[in-house]
Amino acid sequence: DQQVKQNSPSLSVQEGRISILNCDYTNSMFDYFLWYKKYPAEGPTFLISISSIKDKNEDGRFTVFLNKSAKHLSLHIVPSQPGDSAVYFCAATSGTYKYIFGTGTRLKVLA
Amino acid sequence: DVKVTQSSRYLVKRTGEKVFLECVQDMDHENMFWYRQDPGLGLRLIYFSYDVKMKEKGDIPEGYSVSREKKERFSLILESASTNQTSMYLCASRFSAGLTGELFFGEGSRLTVL
Numbered sequence: 001d002q003q004v005k006q007n008s009p010s011l012s013v014q015e016g017r018i019s020i021l022n023c024d025y026t027n028s029m030f031d032y033f034l035w036y037k038k039y040p041a042e043g044p045t046f047l048i049s050i051s052s053i054k055d056k057n058e059d060g061r062f063t064v065f066l067n068k069s070a071k072h073l074s075l076h077i078v079p080s081q082p083g084d085s086a087v088y089f090c091a092a093t094s095g096t097y098k099y100i101f102g103t104g105t106r107l108k109v110l111a
Numbered sequence: 112d113v114k115v116t117q118s119s120r121y122l123v124k125r126t127g128e129k130v131f132l133e134c135v136q137d138m139d140h141e142n143m144f145w146y147r148q149d150p151g152l153g154l155r156l157i158y159f160s161y162d163v164k165m166k167e168k169g170d171i172p173e174g175y176s177v178s179r180e181k182k183e184r185f186s187l188i189l190e191s192a193s194t195n196q197t198s199m200y201l202c203a204s205r206f207s208a209g210l211t212g213e214l215f216f217g218e219g220s221r222l223t224v225l
């Protein structure tokens with residue numbers, strides 16, 4: 001039972017354009033959501049998070065949107081840069097030690 | 112900056128060997144985690160430790176054990192390695208206060224079991 005789903009395994013975007021990565025979840029108890037970026041042969045690095053009391057959080061070029069009624073969150077990267085090419089994981093937790101990760105979306109930003 | 116260091120980046124072991132994966136964090140975090148990452152499966156929790164000598168099983172603990180004798184160090188042990196344990200292993204840590212917050216990951220240990 002996959003509680004956190006990233007339905008797009010890959011995404012290609014032109015440099016300078018917006019990248020939108022999506023994530024759906026099924027467990028309404030999740031109250032904190034995170035996005036991680038992972039380069040090959042490296043550990044994931046934290047990008048941005050959002051609490052369920054908010055619907056938007058912004059950090060520089062990265063914005064996360066949360067739609068609780070649809071159980072959907074998205075990560076927007078504007079403008080996209082070649083260095084953003086990586087695998088992006090969303091994760092969700094309900095205030096315990098369990099962070100449930102999606103399967104990842106591979107983003108390729110084309111120069 | 113938080114630093115999570117995993118002792119071995121790449122290991123090749125034979126079936127049946129005992130394998131130790133070591134992880135050290137330098138930020139006095141109470142909580143430490145071991146995940147494995149496999150293509151198409153995301154990150155799956157093997158074990159969690161909320162404090163020294165304390166541990167909880169994650170989603171896939173079978174075939175693994177852990178040890179946390181010191182706060183900064185969390186070890187993952189494969190008692191008898193099998194080929195289906197070939198994977199990328201990721202250690203992470205976090206502060207326990209608030210029970211949310213980001214996980215800080217190490218660079219990973221890619222284990223191949225032949």
